[in-house]
Amino acid sequence: MKYHFFKFLIFAFLVLSFTSCAKRGRPTGGEIDEIPPILVSATPSQESVEFSATRIKIFFDEYIKFKDLNKKLIISPPLKNKPEITPVGTASKVITIKLFDTLKENTTYTINFGNSIVDNNEGNMIESFKYVFSTGKHLDSLKLSGDITDAFSRKTDSEILVMLYRVDSTFNDSIVYKEKPTYVTSTLDSTNFELTNLKEGKYLLMALKQPNNDYIYSPRQDKIGFHKNLITLPNDTTFQISLLKEINDFRLIRAIETTKGHIVFGYEGDKTNLAVKLLDTLPESFKPEIAFEKDKDTLSYWFQETEKDSLIFEVTNLNFKDTITVKLKSKKKDSLFIKSTINATLNPRDTFAIKTSIPISKIDTTKVSIVDKDTLAVPFHSFISTYKNELYLNFNKKFEQNYKINILPEALFDVFGNTNDTLVYNLTTKKPEDYGVINLQITNVTSPVIIEVITEKDEIIASKKINSNQLLSFKYLLPKNYIIRAIFDDNENGKWDTGNYLMKTQPEKVLYFNKLIELRANWDDNETFQLK
Numbered sequence: 001m002k003y004h005f006f007k008f009l010i011f012a013f014l015v016l017s018f019t020s021c022a023k024r025g026r027p028t029g030g031e032i033d034e035i036p037p038i039l040v041s042a043t044p045s046q047e048s049v050e051f052s053a054t055r056i057k058i059f060f061d062e063y064i065k066f067k068d069l070n071k072k073l074i075i076s077p078p079l080k081n082k083p084e085i086t087p088v089g090t091a092s093k094v095i096t097i098k099l100f101d102t103l104k105e106n107t108t109y110t111i112n113f114g115n116s117i118v119d120n121n122e123g124n125m126i127e128s129f130k131y132v133f134s135t136g137k138h139l140d141s142l143k144l145s146g147d148i149t150d151a152f153s154r155k156t157d158s159e160i161l162v163m164l165y166r167v168d169s170t171f172n173d174s175i176v177y178k179e180k181p182t183y184v185t186s187t188l189d190s191t192n193f194e195l196t197n198l199k200e201g202k203y204l205l206m207a208l209k210q211p212n213n214d215y216i217y218s219p220r221q222d223k224i225g226f227h228k229n230l231i232t233l234p235n236d237t238t239f240q241i242s243l244l245k246e247i248n249d250f251r252l253i254r255a256i257e258t259t260k261g262h263i264v265f266g267y268e269g270d271k272t273n274l275a276v277k278l279l280d281t282l283p284e285s286f287k288p289e290i291a292f293e294k295d296k297d298t299l300s301y302w303f304q305e306t307e308k309d310s311l312i313f314e315v316t317n318l319n320f321k322d323t324i325t326v327k328l329k330s331k332k333k334d335s336l337f338i339k340s341t342i343n344a345t346l347n348p349r350d351t352f353a354i355k356t357s358i359p360i361s362k363i364d365t366t367k368v369s370i371v372d373k374d375t376l377a378v379p380f381h382s383f384i385s386t387y388k389n390e391l392y393l394n395f396n397k398k399f400e401q402n403y404k405i406n407i408l409p410e411a412l413f414d415v416f417g418n419t420n421d422t423l424v425y426n427l428t429t430k431k432p433e434d435y436g437v438i439n440l441q442i443t444n445v446t447s448p449v450i451i452e453v454i455t456e457k458d459e460i461i462a463s464k465k466i467n468s469n470q471l472l473s474f475k476y477l478l479p480k481n482y483i484i485r486a487i488f489d490d491n492e493n494g495k496w497d498t499g500n501y502l503m504k505t506q507p508e509k510v511l512y513f514n515k516l517i518e519l520r521a522n523w524d525d526n527e528t529f530q531l532k
Contacts, residue, residue, distance in 0.1 A: 036124040037064045037117065044133065051109075051133040056097040058131060063091040063120035071159065072114030072188060076195070077107065078180040078215055091120040097131075106136035108197040114188050132197055142198040146239035148191045148207055148225060151507035152496060153458075154483070157209045157223070160243065161186055162193040167202040167230055173502060176206065176224075180215040200233050206501075207241045217501075219246050220268065224501055244498045244507045250274065250317040255326050260333045261416060263301040263326050265315065272317075276301060279312040279323070289359045289415045291388045302359055302415040334358055336418040341390070346427040348435075348476040349462070352393045352405065354423070358414035359388035367411035370395055373402035403427045436519040438474045438482065441528045445469050449531065450487040450494070455480065456516075465494065479521045484513035486531055 037060040039046070044053050065087065075083070081100040086092070097111065111131040118125045132139065144164070150156045163181035165171065182203070185195050193207075207225040208217060217224060225241035250269040257263050265276060276290060276299060288303040301313075310327050337357040342350060363382065370378040370393065380395035391412065393405065407423035442451060445468050452463040453474050461482070462474045487496045488509040499507040513529050 033119070033122045034124060036126045037062050037119050039129075042131065046131060046133075047139055048133045049137055049139065051103070051135050054099050056095075056099070056111075056131065058095040058097075060093050060095075063093055064095070064117050065091045065120050066116050067118050067123075067125070069113070069116045072116040072186070074110075074112045074114065074161075074184060074186050076110045076112065076184045076197075077104065077182055078184055103135050106134075108132065108134040108136070108140040108199070110197050112185065114186065130196075140197050140199045142200060142233050143194060143196050144198060144205070144231075144233065144235065144239070145192070145194040146241065148187055148193065148241050148243055151225075151242040151244040151498065152510050154512055156191045157243065158189050158191075159186055159209075160191075160193075160225075161208045161210070161213065161215065162195065162241070163206055163208065163215065164195060164198070165204040165206070166199075167204060171204075176204075176217040176501070178216065184215060198233055202230050202232050205231050205239060205241070207243060209243060219248050219501075226501055226504075228504055228506060242499070242507055246500055247498060250320045252315055252320070252322060252324075255313065255315075255324050257326055257328055257330045260330045261303050261305060262330075262334055263303075263311070265299040265301065267297055267299070270317070271297070271299075274299065274317040275315070277314045277316070279314055280308065282306065282308075289361060289388060291359055291386075294387050294389075300359075304416060334416070336414050336416075336420070338412070338420055338423065340425050342425075342427060344426070344428060346397060346403065346429050347478070348397050348399075348429070352395075352425075352427065353385075353390045354407075354425075355390050356412070356414060357389070358416065358418065360384055360391060360412055361388075361415045362413040363391060364411050367408035368393070369406045371404050371406075372398075378403065397429055399429055399432055401429045403429075432476075433522040434479075435476045436479055436521060437524045438477060438484075438517060438519060439524055439526045440472045440474070440484065441469075441526075442466060442472060442486075442531065443469050443528060444531045446531075448489040448492050450489050450496075451529075452485045452487065453477070454483050454485055456483065465489065477519055479519055479523075482517045482519055484517065484527070484529060486511040486513075486529065488531075 040059040040061050042056065042058045044051060044056065069085065079101045083100065084098040086096045103109065109132070113129045115125045115127055117129050134140070148156055148160050148162070162185050164183040165175055166182040183195050183198060185193055187193050205227040209223040210218065211221060223243045223245050225243040227239055227241060248269040250271070251267060253266040253268060255263060255265045267274065271292065278288070286303065286306065288301055290299065290301055292299050308328060310325050312323065312325050315322050315324060334357065338354055341353045341355055346352060363384070365382055368382065370380050372378055378395050380393050383392050384390065385392065405425040405427070407420060409421055410419045412420045438453060440451065445466060448465065448467050450463055450465050451472060453461045455461060461477065464472055466472070490508050491497060496510065497508050499505045511531060513527070515527070517525055517527065519525055
């Protein structure tokens with residue numbers, strides 16, 4: 001009995017020893033470290049005055065490293081020469097900053113690391129870490145804060161630069177195109193901003209979203225936002241800036257024959273008054289078609305073959321005028337492709353259309369017919385789009401119906417004389433119960449407003465313009481999520497207009513309904529949208 005008991009004790013001891021040994025490979029280590037690194041000291045010290053050093057050392061209580069430093073580092077006022085900051089790619093308890101600029105006198109500088117400093121093990125970040133110093137006898141301490149919104153979109157960009165330009169005897173509005181600002185900060189991952197350690201005075205407040213962060217406004221690639229009036233510090237106002245993309249002055253980029261009989265004029269900027277005039281003398285039979293390309297900054301000039309090896313054009317647009325010669329050397333010809341804009345199901349809100357790859361010059365409607373499921377003829381009327389590449393067939397659509405659209409050969413002719421083969425489209429319509437309705441009571445309308453129903457992908461589904469409080473009913477909407485947008489159409493031109501920095505015009509106001517509408521089939525969603 002004692003022998004067996006002794007064996008049991010030995011077995012139990014071995015099991016416990018093995019378990020203990022096994023646990024050595026998985027130490028619990030206690031609780032996870034969630035404490036960010038702590039600043040221990042700095043040389044020169046944090047918030048130093050009469051600063052004259054060229055090298056700064058900042059010491060922490062644990063090993064740190066940088067995360068996206070190039071994106072998040074903001075130095076205000078901006079330096080001409082980028083400082084050297086280490087460590088790079090390794091961990092250290094010390095940040096070293098080597099300055100190469102001659103610093104301005106009596107100026108407070110802020111080296112803002114944003115959220116780029118994290119500990120080496122857990123990645124805990126120091127939020128908005130700054131090193132501040134002054135070349136004068138005191139630190140400037142004024143602040144300015146606010147937030148950025150996109151002038152049109154629901155979503156606002158991140159990492160927006162917010163800048164102040166000091167207004168003095170050398171200041172003028174064009175300074176933003178040539179010089180760096182007096183102070184700068186960034187919104188980083190939020191839409192809020194705060195400029196700190198500012199000196200009292202009068203300033204221009206503006207914001208930029210730019211790809212290269214060079215602090216110089218480039219209208220062709222940057223977005224801009226600006227406060228309409230100059231501001232004076234100290235000021236306890238919270239400022240809101242709308243970020244917009246200006247419509248640039250017109251610029252002709254190129255004119256080239258892409259395929260035989262097709263010249264493309266590429267441009268940038270406002271196309272409102274763009275005109276292309278042929279200067280060559282050609283027979284009366286030479287009848288070109290000119291059309292803007294939808295959603296593209298191009299104008300297409302289509303023409304039948306000519307014996308000339310080049311054509312001379314005059315391009316004009318407001319203050320722009322230029323004479324250009326286009327070489328005709330392409331041998332490749334465009335083919336006529338036709339496709340329907342509707343697949344199989346026709347929504348009561350939609351108009352059936354076919355789209356062509358080459359502009360339509362002529363249509364013979366006697367060769368187009370529409371019949372229903374009982375083979376009864378359906379009356380229709382047709383029209384060609386502004387861009388001349390879409391033929392619309394409009395007819396009275398009924399629910400739970402089948403329609404057959406027949407387009408016989410030689411019903412359509414493009415600008416080259418190409419025509420179509422037989423085209424047949426079979427369409428069906430759904431039941432009324434398959435759709436939903438959004439009823440919107442619009443209140444507090446004091447000026448012309450465009451109310452739009454859009455999808456989460458910003459596709460415009462429906463829109464109505466109103467001038468007073470009104471109940472709007474948007475019917476036959478597919479079951480999905482919708483967003484409601486109000487555009488304050490101040491100039492009554494039926495569209496949203498952006499702003500302009502030099503003209504000091506702000507963009508037209510856009511207001512989004514504060515609720516995502518989750519519309520279901522056979523459902524009326526009733527909402528009140530108060531404009532303010």
